[in-house]
Amino acid sequence: MNDHEKIRELLALSVADALTRAEEEQVMNHARSCAECSSELDSWRLLAAGMRRLPTPQPRPLIVERARARAEIRFAEEVENRWHRIVMVGVILFAWALTLMSWPVVRLVSGGLLGMLDPRLNHAWLGFAVFTTVIWMTGGAAAVFLSLQQRRERRLA
Numbered sequence: 122m123n124d125h126e127k128i129r130e131l132l133a134l135s136v137a138d139a140l141t142r143a144e145e146e147q148v149m150n151h152a153r154s155c156a157e158c159s160s161e162l163d164s165w166r167l168l169a170a171g172m173r174r175l176p177t178p179q180p181r182p183l184i185v186e187r188a189r190a191r192a193e194i195r196f197a198e199e200v201e202n203r204w205h206r207i208v209m210v211g212v213i214l215f216a217w218a219l220t221l222m223s224w225p226v227v228r229l230v231s232g233g234l235l236g237m238l239d240p241r242l243n244h245a246w247l248g249f250a251v252f253t254t255v256i257w258m259t260g261g262a263a264a265v266f267l268s269l270q271q272r273r274e275r276r277l278a
């Protein structure tokens with residue numbers, strides 16, 4: 122077996138990084154002076170690069186698993202957002218019901234207190250407006266509190 126044939130057998134191993142440093146040096150030295158081995162080495166390198174580019178089968182289930190987990194998170198977020206909307210609408214309806222139900226009370230209070238100072242109707246309306254604002258702010262705070270609590274519960278679950 123001459124040097125050329127011996128080196129030819131090492132070309133594929135060289136590309137696969139399976140040679141000792143001495144063998145590697147031998148291959149490189151020979152390839153510099155031998156066109157045939159040099160071109161075969163290039164072919165092996167191309168093949169190796171192509172194989173590295175091919176999708177390896179192992180990461181696939183991981184990617185699928187990751188995509189599935191991401192989809193589950195998206196779904197949970199969607200459910201949570203819907204829940205937030207329901208809570209918000211409920212709180213607003215509750216605030217309005219409370220405001221309307223308490224209107225006679227507001228009128229009584231404004232008629233009793235403000236009425237003594239100034240019997241004009243706009244005072245009653247002002248009292249109503251202030252009361253409504255307070256109710257809405259309470260409703261908003263309740264909505265924020267509920268959504269935060271719901272998120273905390275979901276994180277613990």
Ligand SMILES: [Zn+2]
Nearest residue numbers: 125155157158
């Ligand atoms: Zn050669």
